[in-house]
Amino acid sequence: MKKALVGLTLLMTSLSAQSAGLDVALSNNTANIAFLLNPYNFRAGGGSELAVGGFVNETGDSLIFASLMAHGVRTLPDQQYNLAAGIKLLSGDIEVGEEFEDAAGDEEKVGALALGFKAGYVIPSRQNPMEISVEGFMAPKITSFSDAESYSEFNARFQVEIIPQAVTYVGYRRMQFDTNDFNNVRLDRSVHLGIKLTF
Numbered sequence: 001m002k003k004a005l006v007g008l009t010l011l012m013t014s015l016s017a018q019s020a021g022l023d024v025a026l027s028n029n030t031a032n033i034a035f036l037l038n039p040y041n042f043r044a045g046g047g048s049e050l051a052v053g054g055f056v057n058e059t060g061d062s063l064i065f066a067s068l069m070a071h072g073v074r075t076l077p078d079q080q081y082n083l084a085a086g087i088k089l090l091s092g093d094i095e096v097g098e099e100f101e102d103a104a105g106d107e108e109k110v111g112a113l114a115l116g117f118k119a120g121y122v123i124p125s126r127q128n129p130m131e132i133s134v135e136g137f138m139a140p141k142i143t144s145f146s147d148a149e150s151y152s153e154f155n156a157r158f159q160v161e162i163i164p165q166a167v168t169y170v171g172y173r174r175m176q177f178d179t180n181d182f183n184n185v186r187l188d189r190s191v192h193l194g195i196k197l198t199f
Helices: 002-014
Strands: 020-026 030-037 047-057 062-076 079-095 107-123 130-139 144-146 148-163 166-179 185-198
Touching: 020 166, 030 185, 047 185, 062 107, 079 130, 107 148, 107 166
Parallel strands: none
Antiparallel strands: 020 030, 020 185, 030 047, 047 062, 062 079, 079 107, 107 130, 107 144, 130 148, 144 148, 148 166, 166 185
16 A cells, blocks of 8 residues: 555656645644645645655544546636546554553554545635535445455535635544454544645
8 A cells, every 4th residue: 555655656746747735634633744746725626645744643543545636617607617527545653542441552554545625615705715515435345455345425615716826724624443353443533623735
């Protein structure tokens, strides 16, 4: 799994992207950081976004990931909808939490190749465009590796373009694995604040 992530990272860096970016999302207990190639701009609409990054939380869970999302735009009179689909590859170690009393502190190695879908609605504004979006990833048993049996992730986000090179957002993320020994091992279920910079 880690070799696949390294290979995808090398592929991404070899591509001639139009631009790059950095996406940082923080809550009291989690941090999610991603380096972006050809970052998606919700006002501009379509394009493919490549991302490589990591996720950590206070309980000791840590993941590295790479994703590829293809974005499209649907325009109606005075309205714009953004749709996307893609894949996300994850690998890392998770700590079994206190909800599993007999196994709290046990470590599981997990990996997954998840399919993802996203839908967003752009709120019209000439100065500071805004978008409301929802996104989900899911990996069944057949594409889950190591100790993982399945993976699921749900994200909701409200974001505002401050300037063309900076977007701030508030979001909610729910992320969990089922493993060989435990169901619903939760990595995140919280509200976070984030910023996305392009350069």
